[in-house]
Amino acid sequence: MEISGARILVAGATGVLGGLAACALAERGAQLALAGRNQVRLAALARDLGGPPARCFEACDLDQCSGLGPWAERALSGLEGVLVTVGAAGFGAVENVSNAMAGHLLTVNALCPMAVLRGAAPVVADKGFLLAITGEVNHRAAGEETADGLAGTADDLAGTADYTASKAALSGWLGVLTEELAPRSVAVLDIRAPRLDTGFTERSLTGRPPALPPGADAMKTVHSLLDDIASL
Ligand SMILES: NC(=O)c1ccc[n+]([C@@H]2O[C@H](COP(=O)([O-])OP(=O)(O)OC[C@H]3O[C@@H](n4cnc5c(N)ncnc54)[C@H](OP(=O)(O)O)[C@@H]3O)[C@@H](O)[C@H]2O)c1
Structure with missing residues (x-):
């Protein structure tokens, strides 16, 4: 896809990855x-x-999330792509994570991106794209090899359930959406990012992240993500 001129919604633009992606796009x-x-950060980025058109939203308001795609399509008079970079970190042994926190993580990390893309799917152009960021962690937990050739180990997975x-819920959903949108040639991109240097895990809503090596360069991930879009 030609990025120049493409009309693209970035949901989560006030985060580190979302902001970097918005600037690079x-x-x-x-x-x-x-x-x-x-x-405040949204207004500063827009400035x-x-x-560009800008709108505030709360991930836990799923109807608001579903409304973002149609809003962007109206504001831009068309929509070729959507990036969802919303997410929240939360850690701890399973018995130490409250049900309310587990529900919040599922809402912000899975139901919100799903709602954004659910609302965007009918209005995104044929041959367009829908993108969300999952991560290596759910693939490591499933014992799959990742880019660095490692499946998960007890040390790096403990406290991340x-x-x-x-x-994992988001990733499974994206896999099925890929099939549903194939007849319209809409690409569904599941970005399995490694741990990055955005400070994400330090903003954990509960518990402490497992001790891990320093995160990889976020800007590199953003450029490779743009290359993925450009090669569609
Ligand atoms: N950094 C990593 O190591 C890494 C690795 C793999 C995957 N990921 C994924 O990449 C995505 C972006 O992460 P990041 O590193 O850029 O972290 P980040 O800077 O903390 O970005 C997270 C974004 O989610 C938004 N958000 C959180 N809770 C929300 C809520 N209740 N309502 C609306 N927005 C909410 C934040 O909004 P505010 O701006 O208002 O805080 C922020 O824009 C996340 O999905 C994360 O899981 C990150």
Whole structure:
């Protein structure tokens, strides 16, 4: 897909990866609609990017999430793609994670991206794309080899059950959506990012992350994600 001129919604634009992706897409000439929770950061980003349409949303309001795609399609008079970069970290042995927190992680990490893409699917153009970020962790937990050739080990997975479950749910859903949208040639991208240097795990809503080596360069991941889009 030609990124220059493509009309793209970034949901989660006030986060580190979302902000980097929005700036990189704008540099390559995409026309953006921005959505994020933090009103101040959203307004600042929109100002930096020349005033694209911007809207605040809360991940736990799933109807609001589903409304973002149709809103962006109206604001941009068309929609070729959607990136969802919303997410929340939460850690702890399963007996230490409350049911309320487990529900919140599932909502922010799975139900919210699903709702955004559910609302966007009917309005995104044929041959367009829908993208969400899962991560390596759910694939490691399933014993699959990842880019670094490692399946999960007890050390790096302990304390991640609820976060992992939320990303695994999203990943499974994206897999089925891929098949559903294939007749319209809409690509569904499941970005299995490794741990990155965005500070994400330090913003954990509960518990502490497992001790892990430093995260990889987020900008590199953003550029490879844009290359994936450009090669569609
Ligand atoms: N960084 C990593 O190591 C890594 C690895 C694999 C996958 N991922 C995934 O990549 C995505 C982006 O992560 P990041 O590193 O860029 O972290 P981040 O900077 O913390 O971004 C998370 C985004 O989610 C938003 N968010 C959280 N709770 C929300 C809620 N209740 N309502 C609306 N928005 C909410 C945040 O909004 P605010 O701006 O308002 O806080 C922020 O925009 C996440 O899905 C994460 O799971 C990250």
